[in-house]
Amino acid sequence: MKPERAKQVKIFDITLRDGSQSKVATRIKLEDLLKVARKLAETGIYGAETWGGATFDVCVRFLREDPWERARMLKAAMPNVKSMMLIRGQNLVAYSNFSDDVVNRFVHAAARNGIDVFRIFDALDDMRNHEAVIRSVKEVGKIAEGAVCYTLSPVHTIEKFVSKARQLEDKGVDQIAIKDMAGLIDPNTTFELVSSLKKAVSLPIHLHTHDNCGLGMMSVLKAVEAGCDMIDSVLSPFAGGTGHPCTESLVYSLHRMGYETGCDLAKLTQAAEDARSVRGLYSEFEAPYSGVDCKMLVTQIPGGVMSNLSSQLRQQNALNRLNEIIDEIPRVREDLGWIPLVTPTSQIVVSQATFNVLLGRYKIIANHTANLLKGLYGETPAPVNKELQKRVLKDEKPVTVRPAELLPPMWPELEKKFPGLTEEEILIHAIFPHEASGYFESKK
Template identity: 50%
Template sequence: MVENKKALGLTDVVLRDAHQSLLATRLRIDDMLPIASLLDSVGFWSLESWGGATFDACIRYLGEDPWDRIRELKKAMPNTPQQMLFRGQNILGYRHYADDVVTRFVERAAINGVDVFRVFDAMNDMRNLETALKAVKNVGKHAQGTISYTVSPVHTIDLWVDLSRHLEDMGADSVCIKDMAGLLTPYTGYELVSRLKQAIDIPVHMQCHATTGMSTATYLKCIEAGIDNVDTAISSMSMTYGHSPTESLVAILEGTERDTGLDIKVLEQIAAYFREVRKKY
């Protein structure tokens, strides 16, 4: 364990991964903007609001311009870094793109409002992250390198540590453990985060889905191990295939050394809003 007495940072994913996991990425911009100012007032480390399947869903299903979406969200939430999920060499598509296309996309995303780029490759092929991470650094934004967690005979703690060191060497500003299937168990998470905090000098973040019911317990053990930031979703848009509730983590840590400092009463207002919005979908 590495002692970490800093307030735990939270990234709320209600505007991207929460509805991608629960509502097939169908949440419309018209249902985001009315709550944007309140979200902006909370004090999240970041709000994940773009990338992943949102680009495709805007065009294919919603009749929206995804570029308009990020511009409007950034304008409505100027105090909170806007975060996107970036599929490495695939950008936001379903095949590899040339390096110059990746670079230009990063440039345009930064200009239009993206502050934090979470860059990943599903196969953990670091070659597919290199161009994107370099492009993010060149535009002065936060480059978050990602390890896509899974379980197999070859996916050992040593491998995850080696990959994280590689990401740090590539210039990543932070490393995210992306547990998209909720497979990371609490005590394995404790060991993994403890090892990473000893091996690298950049912050460690985590995204853990609630699919298996372990996400909150895993978060708590990882917090004990010194993790810097975790993803959550406001309670009315959480759990099942989504994420641990934001309010739960805030309440659990209240009064401890890792107290998030977030106002649960404000979070309750946001939860009430999305509880009504979900009825549309």
């Protein structure tokens, strides 16, 4: 179906961040990313995801590369392209909440080092956990993109997703992202959701999906038909399966449908050749299987979660209990208020389900599970199991305020603890305190 008039669809190529994370565990070194980035800069894409997610952690923990230099260098290689990062709300690029002053320093530093667009999400979709990041992004004059996490459960409806988007608009974001981290959104639902969002909010809509279940390209095209303004995709060597829809195929299809993207298909294919060469250097980090796996349509468990679980069970000589754990995961998820399965909540649910199967249901309640039941992560999409909550609370009351309000300012103490360091260096210590010492030792 051709649009009545040529409409611009903005392409965000996410090969350099989520493409790498989804296929080769974020292990690509900066020098190799730059080869692809320089070619991408010539293609006409509107934006590129270059930072955030697991990149900060992997740079510090494994690659021993300066994460801030990565942001700077990739922006320098693509000065004409919007550089986007994924930020986990109050968790920043880690797995637990930071105080508001640390959030503010981090956002200012990220902007200073080249980030233009901040895609903000919260694992519980508690939009209060977006607030400090949004305020900070507005301070530095950058683009705040609020993400709604798409997931399937009895309580997740089109109306609920639209309500979350309205909350984000009220909090001052510049655009809305649909973040389908498991590739579960189907074409019809995509069309309905994007259409509903276009009516409900006055902001641009951006779709992020994966291709785990083979639905990605179909859903992306239906999103565009419904009026979606921006689409995430990756160069062909990183496309499909646990990856995302293919940039070259998407651009070709959109042009044939009468949409404008500003992209040069020939130059995209050249960039893809470089990406193919780079991916080949990191075959040791490839997952055993990263193609389409339609079991997720039944289990609703992200492929990355499944592969990690299988690996851990194999190490414990308990792989024969896998199917029991798969059956237990939705029960735990219901007990914890139907939380989305995304970092860090996916790890919380799977760990607790594993304990339940191997040791007996809730014989052990993991610390992270207890903290979630206490309200320390925020408000869950549905009420949690009251009996479980009573067990962990004892005589306490659950947290009902924005969790970060309970945290005292951390920055003054950090400055005292690390005199003479730059803000960027202090932030590495603040976010990954256990890994920072080894990282800085490697830099001597």
